[in-house]
Amino acid sequence: MSMLELRGVSRSYGQGGAEVHALREVSLTADEGEMVAVMGPSGSGKSTLLTIAGTLEEPTSGEVLIAGQPISKVSRNAKARLRRRVIGYVFQDFNLLPGLTAAENVSLPLELDGLSARKARVPGLRGLERLGLDGRAGHYPDQLSGGERQRVAIARAMVGERRLLLADEPSGALDSANAQAVMRLLLDACKEGGMAAVVVTHDAQLASWADRVVFLRDGRVTDQTAVAPGPESLLTPERNQ
Amino acid sequence: MSVRYAMLALLSEGPKYGLQLREEFEARTGEVWPLNVGQVYQTLQRLERDGLVESDGTSDEGPQKGFRITADGEQELARWLRTPPDLSSPPRDELVMKVLVALYVPNTDLPAVIQAHRRYVVELMQQWTRIREDDAGDLNALLAIDAELFRLDSVVRWLDAAEARVNRAAGDGTPPWGDQASTRNQTRAPLPRHRREVRVRR
Numbered sequence: 001m002s003m004l005e006l007r008g009v010s011r012s013y014g015q016g017g018a019e020v021h022a023l024r025e026v027s028l029t030a031d032e033g034e035m036v037a038v039m040g041p042s043g044s045g046k047s048t049l050l051t052i053a054g055t056l057e058e059p060t061s062g063e064v065l066i067a068g069q070p071i072s073k074v075s076r077n078a079k080a081r082l083r084r085r086v087i088g089y090v091f092q093d094f095n096l097l098p099g100l101t102a103a104e105n106v107s108l109p110l111e112l113d114g115l116s117a118r119k120a121r122v123p124g125l126r127g128l129e130r131l132g133l134d135g136r137a138g139h140y141p142d143q144l145s146g147g148e149r150q151r152v153a154i155a156r157a158m159v160g161e162r163r164l165l166l167a168d169e170p171s172g173a174l175d176s177a178n179a180q181a182v183m184r185l186l187l188d189a190c191k192e193g194g195m196a197a198v199v200v201t202h203d204a205q206l207a208s209w210a211d212r213v214v215f216l217r218d219g220r221v222t223d224q225t226a227v228a229p230g231p232e233s234l235l236t237p238e239r240n241q
Numbered sequence: 242m243s244v245r246y247a248m249l250a251l252l253s254e255g256p257k258y259g260l261q262l263r264e265e266f267e268a269r270t271g272e273v274w275p276l277n278v279g280q281v282y283q284t285l286q287r288l289e290r291d292g293l294v295e296s297d298g299t300s301d302e303g304p305q306k307g308f309r310i311t312a313d314g315e316q317e318l319a320r321w322l323r324t325p326p327d328l329s330s331p332p333r334d335e336l337v338m339k340v341l342v343a344l345y346v347p348n349t350d351l352p353a354v355i356q357a358h359r360r361y362v363v364e365l366m367q368q369w370t371r372i373r374e375d376d377a378g379d380l381n382a383l384l385a386i387d388a389e390l391f392r393l394d395s396v397v398r399w400l401d402a403a404e405a406r407v408n409r410a411a412g413d414g415t416p417p418w419g420d421q422a423s424t425r426n427q428t429r430a431p432l433p434r435h436r437r438e439v440r441v442r443r
Contacts, residue, residue: 039363184374203394204363204366204393204398205370205390205394207366208363208367208369208370209367210367213364213367215356215359217352225360225364225367226364
């Protein structure tokens with residue numbers, strides 16, 4: 001089943017001669033268990049696509065469906081509930097609350113959803129541990145490195161029973177080893193937990209973790225990768241003779 | 242990868258048989274560079290001719306013939322390890338050539354040409370990334386696959402940069418081959434008309 005479906009989504013800003021088309025007729029799906037990467041240069045519409053998919057912004061035209069449900073037909077409260085329970089969002093600039101510790105930041109969505117601070121802390125700490133941050137639970141964002149803040153943001157996006165993860169350059173502040181660890185974690189969440197993930201990036205190494213790579217240019221989907229053949233196609237002796 | 246020096250490196254650990262050398266070469270390079278038997282024996286024969294390895298003297302040319310490195314071979318191996326490969330001149334890169342040629346072929350959709358190459362390279366990277374995850378415990382394989390992924394990544398970066406440069410040139414009316422050089426050097430001959438007329442279709 002598609003956890004996310006964008007049907008002919010367009011988004012423009014401004015009017016008349018100053019009108020800017022950030023997205024034009026974009027159609028995209030991410031199924032349960034699938035990781036989709038959206039690759040494109042700066043200004044291609046990647047972040048707009050993600051904020052619309054995350055119901056943080058409305059399209060000018062077209063429809064967004066989350067788990068088969070058209071977002072235009074759900075109430076504001078139901079949308080907020082979707083964002084707290086179903087959709088995990090990793091922002092490019094992390095959006096951590098400076099007055100909360102790492103553990104409090106991660107457990108915040110659960111608290112907002114009605115769980116007591118004490119109960120929300122348990123999955124929050126587990127999330128930090130999965131990202132190798134168990135020693136940083138009591139630190140405030142300004143006491144963490146850029147890479148650590150990014151991992152806290154990822155832990156927050158994955159806390160609870162999220163079924164759709166949307167990530168904007170999730171490894172931008174990470175070194176190569178940490179970026180791989182984060183992508184491995186996201187892929188495991190898709191393959192073992194059935195989560196769908198959409199990762200937007202300009203980084204081909206990051207995109208190469210995805211099951212499918214969709215290319216965005218000037219607000220349009222211009223291409224996507226085919227289903228990759230098995231590894232054996234690269235490892236046959238005949239290739240090298 | 243120079244098979245010649247890989248053989249010397251493997252023999253620096255101790256005497257080995259031909260078949261063993263082939264298997265170890267493939268294992269150490271993460272099976273990224275498979276070898277056939279012929280390549281192995283041809284290389285060993287040349288190394289023996291050059292006095293860098295010696296065989297155990299048996300007349301058997303089969304997989305059980307043993308080889309060991311000589312003192313000259315050890316010296317040659319140490320010299321090779323510390324000698325940077327010649328990277329001073331750009332390799333003749335077919336992909337780069339195709340993009341450069343596409344600039345000047347009339348009615349060519351250059352972004353589409355670039356995207357065809359980008360998609361192919363990203364698909365290769367997806368495959369290598371999966372293989373790397375499968376080989377997570379094998380340091381040799383990880384290093385070799387990392388190298389391939391970084392190489393392919395640099396190709397995608399170049400394609401991205403090339404597309405951006407061509408778009409900028411098309412946007413401000415600068416020909417894709419740049420006019421900076423011609424403004425620096427006013428004596429330079431004007432570009433042929435058909436080159437000035439190239440426009441990028443978007």
